[in-house]
Every structure is written in structure tokens, then in C-alpha cells.
Amino acid sequence: MWEGRDSFDEVRAKYDAVNEDNCAIKHVADLKLPEDTVSHLPDIKEVNINPVFPNRTALLHLHNMALNRAFFFSYILQSRFHRPAINATYDPGMMYFFLSTIADVAANPKINSSGVYFSPEMAYTPSYK
Structure with a gap:
């Protein structure tokens, strides 16, 4: 049938x-x-309660990395505007943010970096000057 x-x-x-x-x-x-x-998305709050399927560990790692990056940028940018700038040249520039993000993404074998940086088969962005 x-x-x-x-x-x-x-x-x-x-x-x-x-x-x-x-x-x-x-x-x-x-x-x-x-x-x-996609069913059974991993939830970081329930990682010790609900099992994480083997094919979902990359999603969990990506979620953790996104939270890590968000906390990092939030801390760096908030601390920049909450303290007086004695010398603005000591503050991290766009290249620091860019390279730190590239380092995290390039270190993760489960993320297609060309999809993040908008250039096929490359790990850089053509929009950065």
C-alpha cells in the first residue's frame, strides 16, 4: 500500500x-x-537533563560560541564607553574584533567560514577595508 x-x-x-x-x-x-x-534542538539550560544526540553536538557548540562572542563584544564595548579614554589608540579597533572572530570561527571545524565571511572558499570578508 x-x-x-x-x-x-x-x-x-x-x-x-x-x-x-x-x-x-x-x-x-x-x-x-x-x-x-530540525527536532530536538539542544538547550544549554537542559544539557545535563535531556540527552544531546550525537548529530546535535555541532549545534550545541555553535550556540555556545555565539554566546561567548556576544558576551565578549558586550564586555569590550561597554567597558570602552564606561571609562574615560585617556588615549583612544589603546582601544581595540575593528581589526581586533575582526581577527578575534576569525580565530573563533576558523578553530571550529563544524562551521563553514566562507558562509560567515561572504566569500566562497575563503576566510576573509571583501567588505573590510
């Missing part, structure tokens, strides 16, 4: 509808999958 269509078939149809020829003209909504496509 043939089975009816289910959620997997809907996701597969959206996935197969996009190719290299029509990707540029597709609407943004057609390029995104529903949020419930």
Missing part, C-alpha cells in the same frame, strides 16, 4: 524546488525551511 504525503515529503519538495538556476530569483520565504524542521 502506498503511503500518503507527510512532513518529510513537504520538506523534500521545498528542498528539491531550489537549484543553482533558480536560486537567485526565488523569494526569501521559499529558501527557508520551517522552524520545526
Whole structure:
């Protein structure tokens, strides 16, 4: 007996509808999958309660790295504006922020750095001057 269509078939149809020829003209909504496509997303608050599936450890690591970066930038930028600037040349510039982010992303084997820096197969951004 043939089975009816289910959620997997809907996701597969959206996935197969996009190719290299029509990707540029597709609407943004057609390029995104529903949020419930990935089940059992790891939650850092429940890491010792709920098991983390082996194929979800990269998501957990990415989440931890994003929180680490957010805390780092928040601390650096807030401390910059809460203390008097005796000499502005001692403050970290954009290159410091840029290189520290590159170091974190490049050290993570589960992140495609070319997707982060907007340049195919490269680990730099052409927008930085």
C-alpha cells in the first residue's frame, strides 16, 4: 500500500524546488525551511537533563560560541564607553574584533567560514577595508 504525503515529503519538495538556476530569483520565504524542521534542538539550560544526540553536538557548540562572542563584544564595548579614554589608540579597533572572530570561527571545524565571511572558499570578508 502506498503511503500518503507527510512532513518529510513537504520538506523534500521545498528542498528539491531550489537549484543553482533558480536560486537567485526565488523569494526569501521559499529558501527557508520551517522552524520545526530540525527536532530536538539542544538547550544549554537542559544539557545535563535531556540527552544531546550525537548529530546535535555541532549545534550545541555553535550556540555556545555565539554566546561567548556576544558576551565578549558586550564586555569590550561597554567597558570602552564606561571609562574615560585617556588615549583612544589603546582601544581595540575593528581589526581586533575582526581577527578575534576569525580565530573563533576558523578553530571550529563544524562551521563553514566562507558562509560567515561572504566569500566562497575563503576566510576573509571583501567588505573590510
